[in-house]
Amino acid sequence: xxxxxxxxxxxxxxxxxxxxxxxxxxxxxxxxxxxxxxxxxxxxxxxxxxxxxxxxxxxxxxxxxxxxxxxxxxxxxxxxxxxxxxxxx
Amino acid sequence: xxxxxxxxxxxxxxxxxxxxxxxxxxxxxxxxxxxxxxxxxxxxxxxxxxxxxxxxxxxxxxxxxxxxxxxxxxxxxxxxxxxxxxxxx
Numbered sequence: 001x002x003x004x005x006x007x008x009x010x011x012x013x014x015x016x017x018x019x020x021x022x023x024x025x026x027x028x029x030x031x032x033x034x035x036x037x038x039x040x041x042x043x044x045x046x047x048x049x050x051x052x053x054x055x056x057x058x059x060x061x062x063x064x065x066x067x068x069x070x071x072x073x074x075x076x077x078x079x080x081x082x083x084x085x086x087x088x089x
Numbered sequence: 090x091x092x093x094x095x096x097x098x099x100x101x102x103x104x105x106x107x108x109x110x111x112x113x114x115x116x117x118x119x120x121x122x123x124x125x126x127x128x129x130x131x132x133x134x135x136x137x138x139x140x141x142x143x144x145x146x147x148x149x150x151x152x153x154x155x156x157x158x159x160x161x162x163x164x165x166x167x168x169x170x171x172x173x174x175x176x177x178x
Contacts, residue, residue, distance in 0.1 A: 015138060043141070047138040055131070
């Protein structure tokens with residue numbers, strides 16, 4: 001039996017509604033931009049930002065776990081796309 | 090009267106509940122991680138990811154507009170912290 005060394009990683013996952021899909025929350029926030037004096041904002045999209053702290057043997061393994069989490073639990077792949085950043089935590 | 094040249098910028102804003110504050114959504118997602126076979130995840134925090142497309146004369150001006158939007162409309166500064174990335178869109 002060998003030793004298994006793991007390190008702490010931080011996964012930062014950004015999830016957005018896919019382009020072309022209705023984003024009513026984004027539309028509502030866009031409307032608010034004019035009201036607070038920012039008419040130069042022309043489009044707003046609202047999604048989720050999720051951070052995970054996890055143990056993994058390598059950055060690649062941490063990325064794979066974050067990818068699994070995104071696909072199975074965090075993102076709705078029919079309506080949303082996601083991107084993952086991994087750093088040592 | 091002079092010309093005013095502006096460029097398109099993309100502002101990406103990440104908003105998270107502040108450390109130490111209760112994040113019930115994060116706790117619920119953490120519970121789900123074990124159920125999908127990812128017990129190596131030890132902490133989850135759930136926040137918002139918002140993108141803005143906007144016109145500005147410079148990256149600094151785009152950042153200032155995104156900062157104003159975050160402070161006045163997008164983030165609840167008592168409970169949340171935010172960070173902004175600007176790129177040319």
